[in-house]
Amino acid sequence: MLLKLAYRNLWRNKRRTYITIASVLFAVFFAVILRSMQIGVYELMIENVVGYYSGYVQVHKKGYWEEQTIDNVTPFSDTLASTIEARDGVEHVLPRLEGFVLAATQELTKGALVNGIDPTKEGGMLQLQEKLADGKVFELNERSVMLGAGLAEYFDLSAGDTLVMLGQGYHGISARGKYPVAGIVKLNSPLLNDNLIFMPLP
Helix, strand or coil: CHHHHHHHHHHHCHHHHHHHHHHHHHHHHHHHHHHHHHHHHHHHHHHHHHHHHHCCCCCCCCCCCCCCCHHHCCCCCHHHHHHHHCCCCCCCCCCCEEEEEEEECCCCEEEEEEEEECCCCCCCCCCHHHHEEEECCCCCCCCCEEEEHHHHHHHCCCCCCEEEEEEECHHHCEEEEEEEEEEEECCCCHHHHHHEEEEECC
């Protein structure tokens, strides 16, 4: 009886019923489309930063997160790399050192993130060669740096110019040096692009 009354009520005013059905359909349709786009954008953002820069898994020495100093780094060895690479799903094992420095030229200074890398092992991850905007990728034993394009623009530097860095070295001693700029790289993440310096791992 109730279903019969409801059915009759729906078609008593056909225009109202069609407008309601269309409104619900459009609302559901656009909600699904927008949610799909939102999830897709999130996945792309994660892939752009994690998938090509930091990786999905990081291995640290126990206690590193409580006291993030160079004294607490994990000693890297071929044995450690082989053990990690033997696990399912592992594509790359890359040794890195990260730290913060005060980068400077004659007139400007800025805090920056320094990432010590092995360019011979970073090919599939960072893809530095494809991201080069100026200069070249440094060699492993070369004493030079590569800058994110935003940081290079801030300092008005190009390949061949010199950057000064002041930071903390091993056991808390001060570390400083002047480094020629080997290359400028255009990174996918604006935050990294404006703040990142690459150095050879040694």
